[in-house]
Amino acid sequence: MAHSFSLGIRRIWQELSVMQSPGLYWVNIDRQSDANLFCRQIVAAQAESTQLALICSGDQADRLLATPLTSAINKVPLYSLPEKKAALLHLSDDLMRELKPTHRLLILLAHASLWQTFTSDELRTWAARLGKWLHQQQCTLVILSHGSGVNKLKGQLAAEHRILNGLASLQGLQSSAQYLVHWWSTGNGINANQLFTLSEGPEGWQGADDSDQPSPTPERNDESLCLAEKRILEGAPPLSASWQLFENNTKLMQRGMLTIAATLIFALYQSDEIDELAHQIHNLRRSRGDGLKIVVREMSASLRYSDERLLLACGANLIVPHVAPLSNFLTMLEGIQGQRLSRHIPADIDTLLTGLRPLQLKGYLPPEDFSRAVTSLMDNTLLPEDGKGVMVALRPAPGLSAQQSMTLCHLRRFGDVMTVAQNRLFLFLSTCRINDLDTALKFIFRLPVSEAFSNRVVWHQDVDIIDKIRLLRQQIEFSLPAATPQPAVAKMTAAARDQQAERREPVPFTLLSYGLEKQP
Template sequence: MKKPWSLGLKQVQSEFIMMDTPGCYWVTATREEDGRTFIRQVIASQQALTLISSAEKPQRLLQPVPAEGPDRIPMYSLKKNRKSLLQLSDDLMRIHNSKSGLMVFYCDVSHWNTLSGQEISDWLKKTRRRLITQKITLLILTTGFEISHLRNHLQHCFRQLDGAAHIDHQQDSWQYRISWWNYNNVLIADRAVRLTLTQERFTALPQSEKNQPLSLNDENNYIAEQQVLEGAPPLSKQWLLYESNAQVFSRAQQASTATVIFSLARNEQINELAEYIHGLRLTRGSGLKIVLREMQTSLRYSDERLLLACGVNVIVPHGASLSRFLSALEGIQGQIWSRHIPGDLTLLKNAMQPLQERGYLSLDAFCDAVRRLVSNTVLPENGKGLLVALRPVPGMKAEQLIALCKPRRYGDLATLTGQRICLFLSSCRYSDLDTALRSIFRLPHDEIFSNRLVWFEDAQILTEISQMNDAPGAWHDLPLPTLAPVIKQPVSQQPRIHPQPVTLLQNEVESE
């Protein structure tokens, strides 16, 4: 009889966490601390297993020591290189412990990045054949903030994997997301279980009923700040206009399914609006339609993500006409909010807007702040901001131009590195770079800087920050970007035509 193995998640249905023998299962996690907690919970649920690690020494994975689990665990370290990973299928057979049919392999996503997608698929095919022959179950746990690329590839490995799942951190809880899971000839796909962390163990939260609207009596009402109609009178008796967002919030606390519309005229209102939206979504339920109309260009990507995470249904950008705005309102009628809203707004703000600094920083402080932000796994991969190096035009010094640099938003940082000014623009898209530079510098940036270098990928930014911090002298001597040669028109070899003097009205003068 086949012996099943468990992931050890508490109060989770057995078909979501049990593993067959033989079998190959793969669980991923963005945060390293979540992966370490999960693997200790797996170990605590077994009577025997074999542990392999390439991210660090396997002994460190057992700190703190699990309260339960086997007394002795065979442990092996795998070198973090391409060759050792390709040979792991053969090594599994050599280190197989006859007392245990479960092997757990813990690794970092950067290790798998040394293999191509086809090599990973071939590796899984070969490994699966060995597991079936030896009647072994292999659980692979991979962590890293660049995990999304690997997860996308695993979706194509359905025939080689018996199960694929992901542990996703959501500020105040976790989500165990199952792509597919095969146990006892029962296949489960596309499921999600919310988890909490209690005494270093993941436990399922009780499944509460969906937050149904409190009432449907006001579903045709519109509670709006008067600026959103651009001076127009109320469009019908269902439209209730108020002079401020605070009054809109006060009236919306009595609504259940109405459409609540706030206005945003300046960036300083974002924190206040986040509190209003978060409070309404938690207290008035999922039937409320919350809309934000941007009256002036004020939102950056991180601000949009914060407001969406607080519970806003739609953000109407500045520049949208009144007719487009009304069409957007019509499009959200009948919507029911289904996303999870963290109860702690401060925790949510810290996750979405982690940098509460702006302006000039020393080089060490600048590098430390950027490194902390880029390493934040809650923020989107390769979307945390731009690192920009600016070289002044000849005749001007970086020390002179730094006085003209006035970042206005939190997360926009500046520092000096030799003859360059280095900026980090948090949550800034590349397409918005020129707009951001025009806002930061008092003079036209294209007239005071001769060239600029831009990095936007997480790995690139971390590499440049390390070089900047470790060897600033070498970093600020970066070569100029290669420019296309200037094509000059050929100079004509014909003799230059000299102007000839002409006396006007010559005939009339001679006749006199």
């Protein structure tokens, strides 16, 4: 009778390469090809006396058997699982009828979408019932889920350490893979929070270095550790021995996957980096828990209100604006030490992106499409009242038509749209605060707004924007203020008047040449 089964992964800690019996283990894998390789190497790693059973969903068995690692895989009982929720709910009953599961190793290879209809409570109940059955039969089941939907599963399973004996993730890279062990039951207890770089060898996945040794006791007290992108210190060296600097945010995230309570500081330079940064923060928070302190320092003017809300919703503790000097930034860091994040972080980041960025349009729109797009954004209840954006009407300077003024406008962000009506250029800047309008216009226009346009009118409250959009949609002319004269020309300052009063009057002189004076 086997008391443990090998995963077949060489060159990682021995305790993390075996599964105890009985037990329920789950490995989430991004790509199907990587999952097939992982499955074949588990089968190939078992002794000849080991009793196995392989369960595949759909038609995956044909792909799996196409390139077996050894001939032993052909001797394994193979079962096909219908891609239905009911098939999972009756899995233990079907196995009892088809084979004797006692002391067996069961491998379930299935697409992650098979669990897409399970709620978190249903998944927890199903796994708990299955784990109880495995314990009664003294057998082990390892679930290899892969494909789209695997990120949702990771989030749903992240807190189920009381039910699952082991949870891990395999993320494929270009020439290697990262194997993250969230937790894993071993002969000496539970080991957690370990990250390995795996490469594809002749016998399947294997570690990057030769470490077939019992795992050492990992260091858990990393609360004083501060990991940062190197440019956030503005050229200064690490402030102490507990500071570590990294070349970019990607390397910082990879190192952060090994921590549970450290402070991680990301740098943000451009607005097009926000989505990638949001995914990195969400991944860290869902994988590493509430103890991490995640900070974003804005290195240049890049964030709007919706961007800040998105990063906070993904799990950031603190966002430092670009106007804050280094001394204030370090003071802010001290203020979040010892904190634990109490906000709920949704498992699916796409839900956050859809809710906080519903307007996936940018640039010029015809007046009707412009009105429809802005109206849809105004109806979004997930965005705060009077914080959905700013609408601006710009009158071009004399000699410049509204159509020509569009060539000066370069809208980079989704949600920023423009149209031409009433011989004016109308802009809607999504989720832009009224106090950030001048900064936004500076980045949008190639020329100073005061030179290209004679005047502007701004609306930032929802009721005003909705009213003006209604008039635009109905093609009703509404009054706008006339061009405002420049202050320097309209009014003369007191200092200028005093200077003019003190100016001396010129005295005329008649100049005659010497030759002219001699004439009679």
